Amino acid sequence: MSLNWYPGHMAKTRNRHQSMLKSIDVILWVVDARAPFSTLDPTLKKTFNNKPFLIVINKKDLVKVTYLDDVKTRLSAMDMPSIAISARKEKDVKALIKVAETMKSSRRKIGGLRLSVLGIPNTGKSTLINQLAKKKTQAVANTPGITKALRWVETGDVSILDTPGVLWPKIEDPIVGIKMAILGSIKDKIIPYAAALDFLFERLMSHPESKLSDLYPGLSALEITEKIAHEEGFKTAHSYDEMALTQRLLKGYREGEFGKVPLDD
Ligand SMILES: Nc1nc2c(ncn2[C@@H]2O[C@H](COP(=O)(O)OP(=O)(O)OP(=O)(O)O)[C@@H](O)[C@H]2O)c(=O)[nH]1
Ligand SMILES: [Mg+2]
Structure with missing residues (x-):
């Protein structure tokens, strides 16, 4: 069984995100701490056109610190900068923004920080944005496909673009598909x-x-x-x-x- 569930809105989201890169300083690439490698879309990075990105290992409360340390070391060896957070924790999200700030190009001196969040469904992208905005601006639920459209949210000095979860066109490895199902990143009806x-x-x-x-x-x-x-x-x-x-x-x-x-x- 290879998983072939790639609704039209996912392709559209990728394309729209790519066309908006000029208005983005740093891309927050959100993965699930329980399957950080399996939820790292292998086809996404090339759509970033060398824009700085930070892997956000979210839901860190669901794994042990020693596991997270190992994941960060392995990502770093792959040239992937990362930070582990729980999007429900204000202090973690503040620390994330601080790191993103240091990654912003020094050529853009004026204006606040502009971020986008990308990742597979149900990884906590909208939760992160709500935490930053300190209110519920985005709908959140433990099922995939909650966010339906790309949307900018203004929060003080930071503008942040929420996006619908995207999978990649063909998930070849059946085990990856099964992990996505367990994490709630694919629709119940195709589990x-x-x-x-x-x-x-x-x-x-x-x-x-x-x-x-x-x-x-x-x-x-x-x-x-x-x-x-x-x-x-x-x-x-x-x-x-x-x-x-x-x-x-x-x-x-x-x-x-x-x-x-x-x-x-
Ligand atoms: N345990 C835990 N759960 C979290 C965390 N962040 C988000 N969640 C939960 O994960 C589920 C999905 O969160 P969302 O913010 O809707 O995820 P999303 O990535 O925006 O999902 P889509 O819009 O469907 O792509 C919700 O039940 C959240 O409460 C976290 O740090 N820890
Ligand atoms: Mg969402």
């Missing part, structure tokens, strides 16, 4: 449920930060599946509702209920 459930379980059963075995000590993956299905009422006499079970687990994982378990190594 490969069985594959997502297998992957997530495997991860939660084997990762040292996972709380699953504390919650269900001594049980195998299958036994845990059965137990959760039973507890949640997804179980009938001979089978259980796999989709309901997967949705329940995904919801828990997305909210950090099972520990600070990243999807990328």
